[in-house]
Amino acid sequence: MPLFLLLFLVTTVALPLLLAVAVVVDAGRWLVGRRPWMATRLALFLWIYLASEAAAIVALFLAWAIPPRSHLVERTYRLQAVWAGLLFGAARRLFSLRFDVEGADTLLPGPIVVLMRHASIVDNLLPAVFVAAPHGLRLRYVLKRELLSDPAIDIAGGRLPNCFVLRGADDAEAEVARVRALAAGLGPREGVLIYPEGTRFTAAKRARAIERLPRAAELRNVLPPRPAGTLAVLDTGADVVVCAHHGLDGFASIGDLWRGGLVRRTIRIRFSRFAGSSLPEGREARTAWLWQRWHEVDDWIGVQAA
Secondary structure (H helix, E strand, O other): OHHHHHHHHHHHHHHHHHHHHHHHHHHHHHHHHOOOOHHHHHHHHHHHHHHHHHHHHHHHHHHHHOOOHHHHHHHHHHHHHHHHHHHHHHHHHHOOOEEEEEOHHHOOOOOEEEEEOOOEOOHHHHHHHHHHHHHOOEEEEEEEHHHHHOHHHHHHHHHOOOEEEOOOOOOHHHHHHHHHHHHOOOOOOEEEEEOOOOOOOOHHHHHHHHHHOHHHHHOOOOOOOOHHHHHHHHOOOOEEEEEEEEOOOOEOOHHHHHOOOOOOOEEEEEEEEEOHHHOOOOHHHHHHHHHHHHHHHHHHHHHHHO
């Protein structure tokens, strides 16, 4: 927390100079190659991100300090929604993004299990903005433990029912058991969200996946689903919503964003719902079912990209 607060203060003081340099860089890039003004956009987004972190740290402390404590979870959910909405709104405006959403009416009623495609550092905000906030759903997240380096995620994530898994853990069964426990006892306004691929899609990761699992070559636009954690959440018996999206591909790092391809993009999102009662029984049958769903996601993305 001290590091993030210090970065916010330093960036705030240096922002006029930072923006002046960014404008010069962007003007040069525009004159030479007609490239979008990314330095200015990224500088502004950096400040907004750090400002939202600082505000979240203060707000989360006040939510804890001000009685009654019985309202702490409800306050934290609200602050989580505000934090995600602020960052999403900033990204949407700065990069002039447009969104086309299909199947949003399938998200209710709960409880639901959401299987989310993972392709970008930006798509982490999609569940909060398009699933939780507009439908009043409280999502329990299965996320990688590295995200706890973000103070806002660490504090809020620890108060709410989430599972931060250690990828590559020696005791993988213990991690799966934690995921299964997270998904148990979902209420009618709740859901659990997991990224079946386990990491963001890149061509290099796809190549490594094919070396490990030749069958992965069947999928061209997504990574093969990792069944262990996903099958654990499917044990809830809740309906399953598969979220596919296209338009955020190729933005796995800040370097990818720097090239400017995200500006003025149309992001297409599709939700597809499957009744929990329609899922087959048994690990092998459910793994085959999961692969079938991921083939459908892969085919849909291919159509969007054509």
